[in-house]
Amino acid sequence: MNAYESARHYFETAAAVMDLSPNMKKLLMTPExxxxxxxxxxxxxxxxxxxxxxxxxxxxxxxxxxxxxxxxxxxxxxxxxxxxxxxxxxxxxxxxxxxxxxxxxxxxxxxxxxxxxxxxxxxxxxxxxxxxxxxxxxxxxxxxxxxxxxxxxxxxxxxxxxxxxxxxxGKPLELHGADGREEATGRGVGLLTEVMLKKFDRTLADATIALQGFGNVGSHAARYLSDNGGKVVAISDISGACYDSGGIDIAAALAHVKQHRSLEGFDAEKRISNEELLALDVDVLIPAALGGVLTEENAGDVRAKYIVEAANGPVLPEADEIFRKREIPVLPDILANAGGVTVSYLEWVQNRQYFKWDLDRTRAELARTLTASFDKMWQLATEKHIPLRTAAYLMGIGRVGRSTVLAGI
Amino acid sequence: MLTEDLTALQIFTGLGPDAASRICASLRTLEFSADDLILNEGESVQALWIILEGRCVVSRSCDVSQQRVLAELKPGDVFGEMSFVRRAPHSASIRAVTDVKVCSYRRSEFLDLLKDDPEAAWRVTSNIADVLAERLRRMDTWVCEIMERPDAEDRRNEWETFRSAVYTNWNF
Structure with missing residues (x-):
């Protein structure tokens, strides 16, 4: 399935749960x-x-x-x-x-x-x-x-x-950008990983994490996770993956990438392939690079207990179905990586207020927004006995639907 | 009407010259102005009507809208054939769109032809069957299209159904 087919598939799954009529689905899916x-x-x-x-x-x-x-x-x-x-x-x-x-x-x-x-x-x-x-x-x-x-x-x-x-x-700070915008997506991923673990009576301190992708999203997620006690045992970029059973020194990795522009040559316990990273025996797997990395072929090899979709669409629908059957919760991209758009909103608010917030205020608003959304999604998934992704789509479609019926067409 | 004009019509095609001139002589020509009602749904006149000039619409009353237009007829097209074959009230109304000239062939004339020239009568029957078969085929296509649509009642209420769903089951 390509990106369009995946998006359509996930929408259709939620639409079926909501019993939307074909004409209402068309109204919601047709671009303006x-x-x-x-x-x-x-x-x-x-x-x-x-x-x-x-x-x-x-x-x-x-x-x-x-x-x-x-x-x-x-x-x-x-x-x-x-x-x-x-x-x-x-x-x-x-x-x-x-x-x-x-x-x-x-x-x-x-x-x-x-x-x-x-x-x-x-x-x-x-x-x-x-x-x-x-x-x-x-x-x-x-x-x-x-x-x-x-x-x-x-x-x-x-x-x-x-x-x-x-x-x-997403403007530069010197041109009305918001402090905290650059880190926002990765920070949101880290924050939501922590919130999800709590729901399973786990903490970051007792969790091992494998992160695929060490760009803007992956690196900020890694920093948040390790700063808050998580053990990031694997990270990767285009040059391959690094593994360290004792936990990778994220500050050192960030410094290495800053200097060498990639993880090539970074000192770790061992080098593994990106494919091996996906199959590591860890608590949390965070694909933060490309879409479509978890497929029908490799979903069976995944040994992580939880998956957090930091990238857009890293889990293809066929793999999503396998994870559902294997009871591996997948925190869906439409919430997991929403930190970026949330802080974009905060930047827009500041621009319209002609008032600059400090980093703590932005971080606090980000945490409040994402945690509240997660709690709603969790509650809905539990009540309706549906996967987290379907619950997130139901929230989204429900809110868009209510605005649509109130405003009229 | 000339016999060659008559046999050019689908309904009388394939007739010999004798039968053609006999039918020609029995046809009655009628003229209507635009918007005149030519046949009224529910009435029962056993005759075959052929449009010679002008255009008509076929419509029938539905519970949703007052009148629903089903088709438009042009010169050479036939109507009244269902009631002609089997005595029954007309299933639809025919109204002139422009000034219209039609000719009608009464069932009593056809029954006389059946007695005197069964082969010619069989030819006319076969041509009527062709017209009906063609309409049935078109009807099959419509039925398929309609069956693929959601229930008409549901469609009319879908906005309200959606509104109530997003404010009850999906309100969070």
């Missing part, structure tokens, strides 16, 4: 607007490059639409649309007043120079500026984009609309 634009620019060598950019605006029943912009060579309309619908349910699950959107450009950003990247971003904003904005649709960083790209977006948007930092989130 699909934007597809040409992004053409002259490269540094004089060559003309033409890319295709997308912004899929899925649903605004609960507020302005929110979702990342990704620069990746595999970006296509179907995938972006699937991710846009995930954002609708995600913002509803954590109950922030947003709808869902997603966008991107089909481009390999590493093939462009910094000035080409800037020019491409500005051209993209020229095409999108009348459909995005603080009250319409608020982009954020995603795969292949970062705070610098957001800074270019704000600057270009403001050329049309005047001072307006709330038009995107």
């Amino acid at each position: 607007r699909e934007v597809k634009v040409q992004v053409a620019l002259k490269l540094d060598n004089g060559e003309i490059a033409t890319f295709v950019g997308y912004r899929m605006q899925h649903n605004s029943a609960r507020g302005p639409m929110k979702g990342g912009l990704r620069y990746h060579h595999e970006v296509d309309a179907e995938e972006v649309l699937a991710l846009a619908s995930l954002m609708t349910w995600k913002t509803a699950v954590v109950d922030i007043p947003y709808g869902g959107a997603k966008g991107g450009i089909s481009v390999a950003p590493k093939t462009l120079s910094e000035s080409e990247l800037e020019l491409m971003t500005r051209k993209f904003v020229d095409e999108l500026q009348d459909v995005i904005g603080p009250d319409k649709d608020i982009p954020a960083p995603d795969m292949g984009t970062n705070a610098q790209v957001m800074a270019w977006i704000v600057n270009q948007y403001e050329k049309y609309h005047g001072f307006n930092p709330a038009c995107v989130t």
Whole structure:
């Protein structure tokens, strides 16, 4: 199953539990607007490059639409649309007043120079500026984009609309970004792992954890988990995985990556493959890199007692079914990695208040929001005897549904 | 009407010249203005009607809307064939959309033809059967389409059903 099919599958599963009629399902799944634009620019060598950019605006029943912009060579309309619908349910699950959107450009950003990247971003904003904005649709960083790209977006948007930092989130701190935004997704993953363990009468102090992916999400999750007593026994990146039965020194790993840009050469008890990491005998497995890493083929090999989906869609529906039968709880992506969008919301709030919060306030709000959402999801899953993922979707669809019926169509 | 014009119509195709001229002579031509009701649902007139000029609509009363248009008929099309074969009230009404010229062939004329020229009568019957078979085929397609849709009643209430579900079972 691809991203679109997975998103559709999980929506359909929840819709069946809710007994939604086909017309209501169509109303909830059909995007409000699909934007597809040409992004053409002259490269540094004089060559003309033409890319295709997308912004899929899925649903605004609960507020302005929110979702990342990704620069990746595999970006296509179907995938972006699937991710846009995930954002609708995600913002509803954590109950922030947003709808869902997603966008991107089909481009390999590493093939462009910094000035080409800037020019491409500005051209993209020229095409999108009348459909995005603080009250319409608020982009954020995603795969292949970062705070610098957001800074270019704000600057270009403001050329049309005047001072307006709330038009995107994930901005640099110097340009109205929020303290705590960068760590937010990983911190949320760590925090929710801790909250979930508590529900099973476990604590971080007695848990072993394997983390796949040591990028922004994985590294901040690792830091939170180890700072709070968890034993992270394995971490990985594109260079492979490191294993240490006594627990990896996360501070040392972070310093190594900062210096060498990868885990290559990091001193650990042993090196293992990414595939071996997924099958480690640990308490918690956290896939924080790519989608689709846990499949029908390898789900049977997983020995972890709990899975936390830090990446988007790392557990494919076939694997999800295997974990359900094996009674391995899966904390679903639409809540597990919602820390990012939650702090994006807090950044937007600060921008609109013209008031900067300190890091403690942001962290406290993040913890409150995620814990409350987790508790609701847990209660629903227990009451209805359904998996956590289905419960999260029910919360999301229920909240979007109530806004839809109240406002009318 | 000329006999060659008559045999060009689907319902009288394949007839010999004698039978064709006999039927031609027995046809009655009638004219209607736009919006005139030509046949009324529920009435019973045993005749076959053929449109010569203009257009008509076939409609019937449903419980949801007053009248539902089922089809539009053009020159050469036939109506009244169900009541013609078997005495029964007309299943639908026919109304002129434009000024319309039709001819009618009464069942009594057909019964006389059956006595005198059974082969010609068989030909007409076979042509009527063709028309009915074609309509039945179209009906089968409709039935399939309708069966694939959710129940019409449920569809009319789905907004209310959804509203009550999100505020009861799925309110959290």
